[in-house]
Amino acid sequence: MRGLTEAVKHLLIINILFFVATQLYGDQMYAWFSLWYPENPNFEWWQIFTHMFMHGNFMHILFNMYALYAFGTPLERMWGRNKFLFFYFSAGLGAALLHTGVNYYLFNDGLQALLDSGIGKTELMQIITDGKYSPSWETVIGPDKVDSFLSAFSTPAVGASGAIYGILVAFAFTFSEAELMLIFLPIPIKAKYFVPLLILGDLFFGFTGTATGIAHFAHIGGALFGFLMMWYWKKNQFNNNRWN
Template structure:
């Protein structure tokens, strides 16, 4: 473990402040987590603030540990500005893919309700309370209704997408660097360790079976962040490392 770099230190502090605040003021989860755009809880600033919200101690500990371990190494290579661009771009890419997948779950039921006689007011009531006219059940399946309701009611929060971008970037820069990760007793090259972790997330996202993390983990968000981190770092490494490091 090396010294915590300045930018990583600031990101750690901001995340901890948000987490401590959320433990004392519960309404912060409503205002700062990212809600589906159709939700009455959605606010524009949540596009950024959700990256600093965490559900519990284990959630923030894991993300901040990864930020410390890999972010400081990357800042030493990239400099402050490029690290922040990578971090927040991965976080935004994570959000976009997550919301895109949610929309695919949300839209069929939403469209079917409107197409089969429910008014927009009735649909909005359903999105808030899950209550709907019994007559609509013959036109819209329970699965479609459930998917629409849950997509709208479950917020996204956490720095995981941004951190996955850092992991992917680290793997591109140091693919053969050997890492020791508990409880694995032998060193494993970064490309295998991080690549394997990414594939586990792909498996869980596609199948719905959670191997690492709770069942409500936003696996598509992890994948989105990793893809952005991979693309950006691959481009930078290929085109920009002939010059001096960025500041």
């Protein structure tokens, strides 16, 4: 790739190495490096960082790495390596925080409803820790709430998407008139409209639950932290020299 900047290049390499290792070692890599719910036995503190380098499949890593290259490269050229890396990982951490916060609400909402029905917490936690559940729970609190409860506990988050959404927001701030296109909607749209459109889509799918298997609130968290950082930097006119 022509004009590949230093930080973007190394992020690409690390992501690809993690993906290759995942193809070789499979479930063990997901157990160690994905972001699990804090009460899940698989949770470890380092996962708030390592989940950013994990991906579910080839298309997942392909789209994320292309976006990192296409939108991250001009930002790193403008900001420099240190400021770019600070922004990238801050957006990724913001994504992890919001994703975990939403899961905390969903898990405890379902947990409390089941406890109120008379099920003991120790028994309940043992069942879900063993990867099981009781069909009777659906009668008690409804299948949707059971699904949200179990998914929050047992589905790990993977991917650089949260950090990438932060990068997209920064790109829209900086190159607002640049024209971009969606694959399924090949019409040029200015970045200042394109990126909010993506975020609105995640808000819709996240609240309605109509597109499962995607951590929509992680996307929103990365975008939100990206927006807050860009707003703060613009307001305070940070000098690039302090990042050298």
